[in-house]
Amino acid sequence: MNFLTIFARNLKQGPQTEAFPLGPAFTPERLRGRIEFNADHCEGCRICERVCPANAIRFAKTPDGMTFDCWHNTCVFCGNCEFYCPTDAIHQTNDWDLSHVNADKFDMVEHGLIPNQKCVECGATALNTAPVIKNAKPPLSAEEYTELRARCPKCRAKYLKNRKVPA
Amino acid sequence: MGLIPDFKKIATRSPWIYRINAGSCNGCDVEMATTALIPRYDIERLGCQYCGSPKHADIVLISGPLTVRVKDAVLRMYEEIPDPKVTVAVGVCPISGGIFRESYAVLAPIDQYIPIDVNVPGCPPRPQAIIAGVAKAIEIWRERL
Numbered sequence: 133m134n135f136l137t138i139f140a141r142n143l144k145q146g147p148q149t150e151a152f153p154l155g156p157a158f159t160p161e162r163l164r165g166r167i168e169f170n171a172d173h174c175e176g177c178r179i180c181e182r183v184c185p186a187n188a189i190r191f192a193k194t195p196d197g198m199t200f201d202c203w204h205n206t207c208v209f210c211g212n213c214e215f216y217c218p219t220d221a222i223h224q225t226n227d228w229d230l231s232h233v234n235a236d237k238f239d240m241v242e243h244g245l246i247p248n249q250k251c252v253e254c255g256a257t258a259l260n261t262a263p264v265i266k267n268a269k270p271p272l273s274a275e276e277y278t279e280l281r282a283r284c285p286k287c288r289a290k291y292l293k294n295r296k297v298p299a
Numbered sequence: 300m301g302l303i304p305d306f307k308k309i310a311t312r313s314p315w316i317y318r319i320n321a322g323s324c325n326g327c328d329v330e331m332a333t334t335a336l337i338p339r340y341d342i343e344r345l346g347c348q349y350c351g352s353p354k355h356a357d358i359v360l361i362s363g364p365l366t367v368r369v370k371d372a373v374l375r376m377y378e379e380i381p382d383p384k385v386t387v388a389v390g391v392c393p394i395s396g397g398i399f400r401e402s403y404a405v406l407a408p409i410d411q412y413i414p415i416d417v418n419v420p421g422c423p424p425r426p427q428a429i430i431a432g433v434a435k436a437i438e439i440w441r442e443r444l
Contacts, residue, residue: 149341150427153434157427186391186398186422206395208422231419231432233439234410237394240420 163226164209167202169244173221174200176246176261180213180222189213198259200244204230205237219262251284253291258284268292311441313346316433317356317380321373321409323363326423327390331360333426334433340426347433353379358436360429361415364392364399364407377413383443385436387417389429394418 150158167188176198181189188206192199213222232240249260263280265272272280280291316335320328334340335349350356353376365373377386388409391397396407409415416439419432 147338149338149344152340152427153430154344163425187400203395205418205420206391206397206400207420208391208397210422228421228425228428229431230421230424231417231428231435233417233435234388234415237410237418240418 159226159228161226163228164211164224166204166225166227166230167207167213167242168223168225169200169202169242170221170223171200171244171246173219173262174244174246175219175221175264176259177218179216179218183212183216185210185212195248197245197247200242200246202242204240204242218264218266221262249282251287252279252282253287254284256284256286263288265292268295270297307444311444313348314357314385314437314440315350315355316342316347316358316360317350317353319359319361319373319376320369321361321363321393322366322369322405323390323392327362327392330423330426330429331362331389334429340430342430342433345430345434345437347437353377354381356380357384357440358433359384359386360389360433361386361393361409361413362389364396364402364405365409365412367404367406370406370412374412383440385416385440385443386413387419387432387436388415389419389432390424391420391422394420397422 178191181191186206186208188203190201192201209224211224214224230240247260248257250256251258260281263277265277265280276295280288283291318328318331335342347358359377359380388394392399392407393409393415396402396405399405400407406412417432417436419428421428
C-alpha cells in the first residue's frame with residue numbers, strides 16, 4: 133500500500149519542477165550575478181581592475197574624466213572586485229538573466245563615469261572621486277565631506293591636515 | 300498542398316538540442332546536463348530534447364573557448380548539423396574567451412568561426428539562464444523554419 137501514500141503525497145505537494153520560464157524563478161538573495169557600479173562612491177584606486185582575473189574591468193582617461201567599463205560577457209562573477217573595493221562602489225547584484233541575441237553582444241557593458249571638476253581652492257582640474265576618509269579622526273561631518281570632495285588631491289591633504297580637531 | 304503548413308506547425312513544437320564541447324572546462328557542460336536531465340529544471344516542457352547525433356539536431360549549444368586542437372573537429376561537427384540551425388554560446392568562454400582570453404591555445408571569440416545567434420554569459424550560467432537562452436533560440440528557430 134506504500135504506493136498509495138506516495139501518490140497522496142505527490143498530489144498534495146505538486147510537481148517539484150521550477151516554474152521558470154513559465155513563471156518566476158527562484159533566486160537566492162546573495163547570488164553572485166551581474167556587476168553594478170556606483171560612480172559616486174568610487175575612490176578611483178583602480179584595485180578592481182587589478183584584481184579582476186578575466187580583465188573584464190577597464191578604466192580609461194577621457195577629456196570628461198575617468199570612465200569605468202565592466203564587460204558582462206567576460207565577467208566570471210568571482211566577486212573579487214566587490215571584496216577588494218574600499219568604498220563599496222562596486223556591487224554584485226543577484227540578476228542572473230544575461231542571455232541576449234548576438235546583435236546585442238557589445239551592449240552588455242556596465243558604464244560609469246567619474247567626472248572632472250575644478251578644485252575650489254587652487255582651480256586645478258582633478259577627478260571628482262570619493263575622498264579617502266577611512267582614517268580621518270574624528271569622522272567628517274556631511275558639510276566637511278562636500279567641502280573636501282570639491283578639492284583636488286593636494287588640497288584635500290592640506291584640508292585634512294589643517295582641520296580643526298575639537299579637543 | 301495543405302499538408303505542408305500543418306506539418307510545419309507540428310514540427311516547430313519540438314527542436315532537438317545538441318551539445319558541442321569546444322574545449323570547455325566541463326562547468327558549463329554540467330550545467331547543461333543539469334538543465335536537461337533533472338526534473339527540477341525540466342527543459343522538455345519547451346519541447347526540447349537532447350539528441351546524440353548532430354544530424355538530428357536543430358539547436359546547438361556550444362561551450363568552451365574553441366581550443367586550437369579541437370577547432371577542426373568542432374567545425375566538421377557543426378557542418379553536419381542540417382539547416383536551419385540555431386547556435387547558442389553557453390558561458391563566457393565562447394563569447395569572449397573569459398579567463399582564457401588572449402591565450403595562444405585558444406581561438407575565442409567563437410563567432411569568428413561559427414555564426415552565433417544567442418549568447419548566455421556566465422561562468423557557468425545558471426540553469427535558468429540557459430533555459431532563458433534556449434527559449435530565445437526557439438523563437439529564432441521558429442522564424443527561420
